[in-house]
Each structure stands twice: as structure tokens, then as C-alpha cells.
Amino acid sequence: MEKIIDLKDAFIHELSDIYDAENQIAKALPELASACCNKQLAQGFQNHLQETEGPIQRIEDICDSLDIELHSVDCEAMEGLIKESNQIIKQMDECPLRDALLIAGAQKVEHYEIASYGCLVQWAKQLGYNEVANILQQTLDEEKSTDEKLNQLATSAVNEQAGQQKAA
Ligand code: FE
Ligand code: FE
Secondary structure (H helix, E strand, C coil), X not given: CXXXXXXXXXXXXXXXXXXXXXXXXXXXXXXXXHHCCCXXXXXXXXXXXXXXXXXXXXXXHHHHHHCCCCCCCCCHHHXXXXXXXXXXXXXXXXXXXXXHHHHHHHHHHHHHHHHHHHHHHHHHHHCCCHHHHHHHHHHHHXXXXXXXXXXXXXXXHHXXXXXXXXXX
């Protein structure tokens, strides 16, 4: 890992980490979408694939405007979260209960992103990157609204169906 000695280094490290995480999610979303039996949930994952392009492009724009380069960071946490969902898909047949677990997994991803972007917004402000802070805040708001949509899906349909499911 690169040396981190000041807040700007920490900012670049965190930005590099979330950039890798976003790219990992973008790759994983098609499989997650095709694994859902709830059509709204599948659509939600499909939509989120398009929504992921925005944050990725914004990070690239931020690098241009600050004249910084990202480090090659592997976000192992995101790797782990995606692995957990893939294990659920492998181990269980398609059903509402599996959907409920996939929503739980997706919410963990959103919360990871919310934590990362929340820190980045604060650090950008402290570093005097006010325009960059606004751009990152936009992504932070989007991640929060995705989390809220997942909440609504879970409470409206999926959890109820999952609760009705009995062991065969
Ligand atoms: Fe990470
Ligand atoms: Fe997200």
C-alpha cells in the first residue's frame, strides 16, 4: 500500500478504494439482477447498474479537476460482500427468502458506500475542495436513496413472502 502521511493522501486512498468498490459492484450487478425472483428487485438491481456509472464518472472528473491520480487499491471489503451474496445464490434455490438475503447483502453494500462517501465529503471540505465536496455529496445522497428504496422493497413485499415460506 502507498504511504499515507497527510489528509490529502488519506483522501486519495479512500477515493481509490471506493473507485475500485464501485467497479466491482458494477460487474456483480447483472448476476444479482438475474438471481432475483421478485421482478421489482431485479429491476432495482438493473437500474442500480446504470446509476453506478454516475459515481464512477464523477470520481474520474474529480481526479482531473484536482490533478491527482488514483492508486491501485483492491477494496477487499467489497470483494467480501459480493462473495457473500454469490454464496447465497449458489447455496439456495431462487425464492423470496433468497431475495430477502440478497436485499440484506445489497444494503450492506450501500452502507459501506455511505460510510466511504460520508468521510470523503468531510475530508474534501477540510482540504478546501468545496466543489468536489458538493459532487461527492451528490453521490452520497444517491446511495442513501438507493438504501431507502431497498428498505421499501424489503418491507413492502419481499420480507412478507419470505416469512410465509415454510421449510419443505
Ligand atoms: Fe474498501
Ligand atoms: Fe450504491
